[in-house]
Amino acid sequence: xxxxxxxxxxxxxxxxxxxxxxxxxxxxxxxxxxxxxxxxxxxxxxxxxxxxxxxxxxxxxxxxxxxxxxxxxxxxxxxxxxxxxxxxxxxxxxxxxxxxxxxxxxxxxxxxxxxxxxxxxxxxxxxxxxxxxxxxxxxxxxxxxxxxxxxxxxxxxxxxxxxxxxxxxxxxxxxxxxxxxxxxxxxxxxxxxxxxxxxxxxxxxxxxxxxxxxxxxxxxxxxxxxxxxxxxxxxxxxxx
Amino acid sequence: xxxxxxxxxxxxxxxxxxxxxxxxxxxxxxxxxxxxxxxxxxxxxxxxxxxxxxxxxxxxxxxxxxxxxxxxxxxxxxxxxxxxxxxxxxxxxxxxxxxxxxxxxxxxxxxxxxxxxxxxxxxxxxxxxxxxxxxxxxxxxxxxxxxxxxxxxxxxxxxxxxxxxxxxxxxxxxxxxxxxxxxxxxxxxxxxxxxxxxxxxxxxxxxxxxxxxxxxxxxxxxxxxxxxxxxxxxxxxxxxxxxxxxxxxxxxxxxxxxxxxxxxxxxxxxxxxxxxxxxxxxxxxxxxxxxxxxxxxxxxxxxxxxxxxxxxxxxxxxxxxxxxxxxxxxxxxxxxxxxxxxxxxxxxxxxxxxxxxxxxxxxxxxxxxxxxxxxxxxxxxxxxxxxxxxxxxxxxxxxxxxxxxxxxxxxxxxxxxxxxxxxxxxxxxxxxxxxxxxxxxxxxxxxxxxxxxxxxxxxxxxxxxxxxxxxxxxxxxxxxxxxxxxxxxxxxxxxxxxxxxxxxxxxxxxxxxxxx
Numbered sequence: 001x002x003x004x005x006x007x008x009x010x011x012x013x014x015x016x017x018x019x020x021x022x023x024x025x026x027x028x029x030x031x032x033x034x035x036x037x038x039x040x041x042x043x044x045x046x047x048x049x050x051x052x053x054x055x056x057x058x059x060x061x062x063x064x065x066x067x068x069x070x071x072x073x074x075x076x077x078x079x080x081x082x083x084x085x086x087x088x089x090x091x092x093x094x095x096x097x098x099x100x101x102x103x104x105x106x107x108x109x110x111x112x113x114x115x116x117x118x119x120x121x122x123x124x125x126x127x128x129x130x131x132x133x134x135x136x137x138x139x140x141x142x143x144x145x146x147x148x149x150x151x152x153x154x155x156x157x158x159x160x161x162x163x164x165x166x167x168x169x170x171x172x173x174x175x176x177x178x179x180x181x182x183x184x185x186x187x188x189x190x191x192x193x194x195x196x197x198x199x200x201x202x203x204x205x206x207x208x209x210x211x212x213x214x215x216x217x218x219x220x221x222x223x224x225x226x227x228x229x230x231x232x233x234x235x236x237x238x239x240x
Numbered sequence: 241x242x243x244x245x246x247x248x249x250x251x252x253x254x255x256x257x258x259x260x261x262x263x264x265x266x267x268x269x270x271x272x273x274x275x276x277x278x279x280x281x282x283x284x285x286x287x288x289x290x291x292x293x294x295x296x297x298x299x300x301x302x303x304x305x306x307x308x309x310x311x312x313x314x315x316x317x318x319x320x321x322x323x324x325x326x327x328x329x330x331x332x333x334x335x336x337x338x339x340x341x342x343x344x345x346x347x348x349x350x351x352x353x354x355x356x357x358x359x360x361x362x363x364x365x366x367x368x369x370x371x372x373x374x375x376x377x378x379x380x381x382x383x384x385x386x387x388x389x390x391x392x393x394x395x396x397x398x399x400x401x402x403x404x405x406x407x408x409x410x411x412x413x414x415x416x417x418x419x420x421x422x423x424x425x426x427x428x429x430x431x432x433x434x435x436x437x438x439x440x441x442x443x444x445x446x447x448x449x450x451x452x453x454x455x456x457x458x459x460x461x462x463x464x465x466x467x468x469x470x471x472x473x474x475x476x477x478x479x480x481x482x483x484x485x486x487x488x489x490x491x492x493x494x495x496x497x498x499x500x501x502x503x504x505x506x507x508x509x510x511x512x513x514x515x516x517x518x519x520x521x522x523x524x525x526x527x528x529x530x531x532x533x534x535x536x537x538x539x540x541x542x543x544x545x546x547x548x549x550x551x552x553x554x555x556x557x558x559x560x561x562x563x564x565x566x567x568x569x570x571x572x573x574x575x576x577x578x579x580x581x582x583x584x585x586x587x588x589x590x591x592x593x594x595x596x597x598x599x600x601x602x603x604x605x606x607x608x609x610x611x612x613x614x615x616x617x618x619x620x621x622x623x624x625x626x627x628x629x630x631x632x633x634x635x636x637x638x639x640x641x642x643x644x645x646x647x648x649x650x651x652x653x654x655x656x657x658x659x660x661x662x663x664x665x666x667x668x669x670x671x672x673x674x675x676x677x678x679x680x681x682x683x684x685x686x687x688x689x690x691x692x693x694x695x696x697x698x699x700x701x702x703x704x705x706x707x708x709x710x711x712x713x714x715x716x717x718x719x720x721x722x723x724x725x726x727x728x729x730x731x732x733x734x735x736x737x738x739x740x741x742x743x744x745x746x747x748x749x750x751x752x753x754x755x756x
Binding site for chain 2: 050
């Protein structure tokens with residue numbers, strides 16, 4: 001059971017994540033979008049969406065710090081356990097609250113506004129359910145265990161296991177005695193990774209950073225040269 | 241000098257009767273789909289009026305187009321690159337559906353299936369967005385023919401530039417119709433604002449398009465277009481816009497709106513321009529200089545130096561020949577009667593308008609004078625500030641001299657040709673105020689009054705050597721997705737979806753015949 005949950009499930013999820021993205025990119029670039037609904041409702045979105053996204057950036061940054069950076073590194077940098085705990089719990093709680101508040105606003109408009117409700121697809125419903133589960137479980141872990149409870153040093157177990165998964169040396173035994181709430185959060189996150197490529201979340205990979213240095217006006221030739229490009233191939237760089 | 245060709249349009253507003261045939265045929269061709277019910281690539285508004293979407297000309301509110309910063313550099317009015325990326329999560333300048341209108345449909349089954357009875361069954365409007373009952377309170381041309389103008393039209397941003405006293409009287413004095421499509425600008429703000437680089441200007445003909453495969457729905461183009469001619473498809477979440485009917489243009493045919501125009505008021509032709517001069521022209525310090533600056537970018541297709549440079553830039557001889565016959569070049573540059581819409585947005589728009597003389601004639605008739613007497617009209621043009629100021633705020637960044645000059649020419653042409661045909665005399669005294677030679681006057685009359693199909697639409701077809709590439713594009717059409725402009729009905733929506741025969745399908749490959 002331990003092996004199934006902490007060595008098999010992650011790789012199934014990661015496989016679906018990678019293969020799913022390749023497949024989606026090849027067959028459905030037309031559906032590759034954030035599917036904006038701002039034109040249908042903008043009052044709640046203008047508050048909820050920035051809250052959610054900025055909070056999510058902070059939360060993702062926190063996870064990178066907590067999961068990918070080994071404890072020995074931060075200690076070598078002079079950050080002791082107490083200081084790390086203080087920073088991670090306070091920043092994590094603020095980020096988490098932003099995400100929760102943002103998601104609540106976005107869900108509220110999706111549920112109460114008939115325009116948005118009609119525009120909600122099945123993929124959206126699955127995504128919002130899983131996303132809410134991941135976030136609420138994560139918030140419960142952070143607030144319940146690390147802020148109000150005695151605290152749990154996930155960097156000694158979960159983080160080591162997670163890095164093991166990514167480096168193909170998984171040690172499922174590390175997860176056996178992890179508190180249930182952290183286990184549930186981790187499993188729900190794998191589920192999110194598995195559905196990711198089939199939802200609007202793919203827009204994350206299209207964050208338009210290149211806009212910062214692109215020439216303003218893009219010119220493209222009508223005819224693809226020399227051979228006609230297949231539809232999913234990217235066109236040549238713009239020129240001006 | 242880098243010569244580029246641009247397919248451009250001129251509309252002669254005096255001939256527009258506001259019949260909306262262009263809008264309807266355009267909608268049937270391009271936007272009769274779920275997700276774009278509220279979208280009119282071509283719309284006709286009554287002016288004065290608030291327009292579609294409401295008050296789109298108020299750039300203080302919508303922040304479309306370009307402006308000059310303190311150092312005289314061009315900058316998107318909505319802010320620089322970093323600021324736009326920070327607004328990615330919520331665009332503060334995006335019009336709401338209610339700024340356009342909530343599209344309605346009717347529950348026609350109620351009519352068809354009503355049992356026999358003493359009362360005629362009635363149907364209620366249903367929102368095309370929510371499916372619920374709704375009251376229709378606005379539309380794309382709600383104030384058609386100034387309907388409700390005393391209530392709504394004072395919100396017209398063009399009136400804000402005019403003197404206070406005229407505001408409540410204008411509806412008695414004049415109105416005209418303004419058909420609008422995408423301007424396919426030389427310096428398009430929508431393209432510049434697109435974070436994904438999905439919007440582009442075609443090198444061959446200057447048509448501005450959205451690559452539906454690369455659009456990610458960041459919706460910056462919608463707010464940055466000062467004409468509000470890029471729209472969000474709320475079903476696909478992607479931007480769509482007027483395509484200048486590029487499949488027809490490539491085949492040498494005019495756009496659908498032009499083809500079906502009852503008043504034959506549209507002209508399509510090529511303009512050769514110097515691509516290297518575009519940005520300098522858009523940077524003219526005084527907005528009133530933008531018209532002349534843009535004319536300065538256009539190149540004379542009969543100038544041998546231009547022809548040589550065009551050939552060097554890869555423009556073929558048949559396209560150069562088409563540019564030499566272009567009605568657009570004649571109207572904008574030779575007779576100088578066509579003017580751009582809102583040049584002050586600094587996008588260098590390429591759909592130009594011949595301002596209507598009718599507001600002035602209405603005003604002359606309104607004071608009990610004979611509108612057929614050219615003297616009365618000339619005096620009205622110079623004395624009646626109300627329609628002139630209004631037209632100037634639309635077509636010349638507020639410079640009434642420019643509009644007055646055009647109206648003088650149009651008025652002189654009428655009187656000159658009336659003398660020619662009715663009295664059989666040549667009214668040489670009319671040539672001087674118009675600043676035109678007799679031959680130009682008669683050629684302009686011919687182009688404006690009786691030009692045939694192939695004189696109004698001089699569209700060179702795309703090249704046969706490109707045909708293979710064009711056909712290849714048609715194969716794996718990315719626009720065939722559910723709700724996409726292609727609407728073939730075979731491609732499932734998103735990951736899975738219903739096929740044409742109702743079965744659930746999983747899409748594995750893209751390309752002809754493999755969608756299953």
